[in-house]
Amino acid sequence: MSIGIRGNFVVGYDGAEHRMIRDGVVVVEGKRIKHVGKSYDDHVDRWIDAAGCLVTPGLINTHLHAATAPVDKSFLEDIGVRPLYGSNLGENLDALGDSITAADMEVYARYSLAECLKSGNTTVFELGMIPAIGEEKTLRVIGDSGIRACEGHVFGDGAFERVDKYDFKTRWLGEEVGAERLGNAVAFAEKYRGALGGRLITALSPSSILSSSIPLQRKIKAEADRLDVPVSIHAGEWVLEFQNMLRMYGKTPIGVLAESGLLSPRLTIGHCWAVSGHPLLAYPSTGAGDLGLIAAAGATVSHDPVVFAKRGNRMHSHSAYLKAGVNVSIGTDTAPQDILNEMRIASYVSKLADWDYASGTSREIFDSVTLRGARALGRKDLGRLAPGALADITVIDMTTLNTVPCRDPIRNLVNSAQRGDVKYVMVDGEMLVEEGRLVKVDERKLAEEVQRVTEAVWRKIPEHHPTKKTADEVSPPSIRGWGP
Numbered sequence: 001m002s003i004g005i006r007g008n009f010v011v012g013y014d015g016a017e018h019r020m021i022r023d024g025v026v027v028v029e030g031k032r033i034k035h036v037g038k039s040y041d042d043h044v045d046r047w048i049d050a051a052g053c054l055v056t057p058g059l060i061n062t063h064l065h066a067a068t069a070p071v072d073k074s075f076l077e078d079i080g081v082r083p084l085y086g087s088n089l090g091e092n093l094d095a096l097g098d099s100i101t102a103a104d105m106e107v108y109a110r111y112s113l114a115e116c117l118k119s120g121n122t123t124v125f126e127l128g129m130i131p132a133i134g135e136e137k138t139l140r141v142i143g144d145s146g147i148r149a150c151e152g153h154v155f156g157d158g159a160f161e162r163v164d165k166y167d168f169k170t171r172w173l174g175e176e177v178g179a180e181r182l183g184n185a186v187a188f189a190e191k192y193r194g195a196l197g198g199r200l201i202t203a204l205s206p207s208s209i210l211s212s213s214i215p216l217q218r219k220i221k222a223e224a225d226r227l228d229v230p231v232s233i234h235a236g237e238w239v240l241e242f243q244n245m246l247r248m249y250g251k252t253p254i255g256v257l258a259e260s261g262l263l264s265p266r267l268t269i270g271h272c273w274a275v276s277g278h279p280l281l282a283y284p285s286t287g288a289g290d291l292g293l294i295a296a297a298g299a300t301v302s303h304d305p306v307v308f309a310k311r312g313n314r315m316h317s318h319s320a321y322l323k324a325g326v327n328v329s330i331g332t333d334t335a336p337q338d339i340l341n342e343m344r345i346a347s348y349v350s351k352l353a354d355w356d357y358a359s360g361t362s363r364e365i366f367d368s369v370t371l372r373g374a375r376a377l378g379r380k381d382l383g384r385l386a387p388g389a390l391a392d393i394t395v396i397d398m399t400t401l402n403t404v405p406c407r408d409p410i411r412n413l414v415n416s417a418q419r420g421d422v423k424y425v426m427v428d429g430e431m432l433v434e435e436g437r438l439v440k441v442d443e444r445k446l447a448e449e450v451q452r453v454t455e456a457v458w459r460k461i462p463e464h465h466p467t468k469k470t471a472d473e474v475s476p477p478s479i480r481g482w483g484p
């Protein structure tokens with residue numbers, strides 16, 4: 001089956017960079033792109049007239065938690081824990097997480113992937129679905145959605161635990177536990193390599209620098225090299241983590257990753273705002289600092305700005321990391337799984353961090369969700385529209401009230417476009433969003449399910465909160481109820 005898309009603005013790739021083709025075409029044959037250019041004269045089975053639209057490579061999201069994140073919504077906004085430097089990790093998030101059942105998490109995973117697709121996001125580096133719902137269901141949920149997903153076991157050989165009030169420490173679980181968990185992760189990565197018709201990209205995903213010892217990190221690096229798979233880890237995620245790394249090793253989280261050798265072109269570091277030189281840490285860089293280490297190693301940072309902007313914090317900055325030579329991609333992390341929203345906030349918080357309009361430009365942000373995201377996964381056949389690349393394509397309407405007037409569609413994509421402006425989304429040549437609707441999902445039914453399961457979660461909060469607070473005590477409603 002061949003499909004041709006005619007659009008007013010087609011982002012072609014010339015082998016070195018994106019180039020804008022005015023009134024161009026993209027032709028897909030099966031799973032791959034056959035042709036990109038001004039015109040195409042041969043037969044095509046189906047033509048899609050995307051008049052007034054921007055046709056771009058499918059957007060790549062390098063860090064998200066599909067199975068648990070939706071529960072953050074309507075709950076964690078405007079709240080944090082002050083003694084934990086405003087983070088909800090270790091307290092409110094744990095109370096929520098422990099109140100969710102495996103059945104809820106399957107609903108959430110389906111919902112998150114649907115949200116991703118609706119925002120034009122075709123590839124996700126997902127973390128946490130396997131521990132939440134198991135390998136088989138994870139494959140089924142990803143397969144049913146049609147999205148391209150990078151997936152692996154999330155594991156470690158330590159537990160970062162509360163030992164007293166706001167004192168947290170890592171309890172190491174021993175070499176055997178680490179070896180067994182790494183073994184399971186490796187077995188998954190080998191067994192399911194190229195599953196779902198190639199849509200599944202297997203990975204090794206140690207959960208956090210706090211729960212992965214240096215010896216385990218070394219073994220992960222060796223296995224990742226042997227398997228030729230990408231690796232993900234949380235590091236530079238919160239102040240407590242940064243401080244605990246200094247206490248344990250006398251090194252920053254990035255310094256520890258450099259010592260173990262896990263810091264390499266295979267690695268995508270989730271969040272990574274807490275690096276030497278960040279104003280919140282009062283820990284100046286020496287020499288090129290943490291950014292210099294990341295750049296020298298060729299590792300990727302997943303900039304996930306929304307979840308931190310909500311806590312009053314930001315990475316310093318998207319542009320500064322790029323200037324230091326770091327491959328910066330973008331991830332959504334938590335709800336909403338809306339890559340367009342994340343791109344906009346990434347641009348704005350970069351400008352705010354640098355006090356500079358020229359920071360976080362639309363072009364920088366666009367490259368981060370296309371070419372740089374593909375580099376994070378070690379893939380030259382994603383993130384670009386070029387003959388031979390995989391047919392992952394997003395079409396955004398530039399004629400809606402959100403997106404007119406349009407002179408520069410990349411600026412409009414980053415600054416103005418909304419999820420509702422995403423008209424078509426294709427993965428592997430398969431159309432998953434048509435005329436703005438998900439082809440494989442009953443959207444109304446899914447929304448009802450998410451509401452139903454989450455109401456039950458909120459009721460269970462007191463059972464799992466460290467001080468037995470109710471949902472309304474942890475997160476008071478924005479407006480008090482009517483009456484006395």
Ligand SMILES: [Zn+2]
Nearest residue numbers: 063234270333
């Ligand atoms: Zn995360």
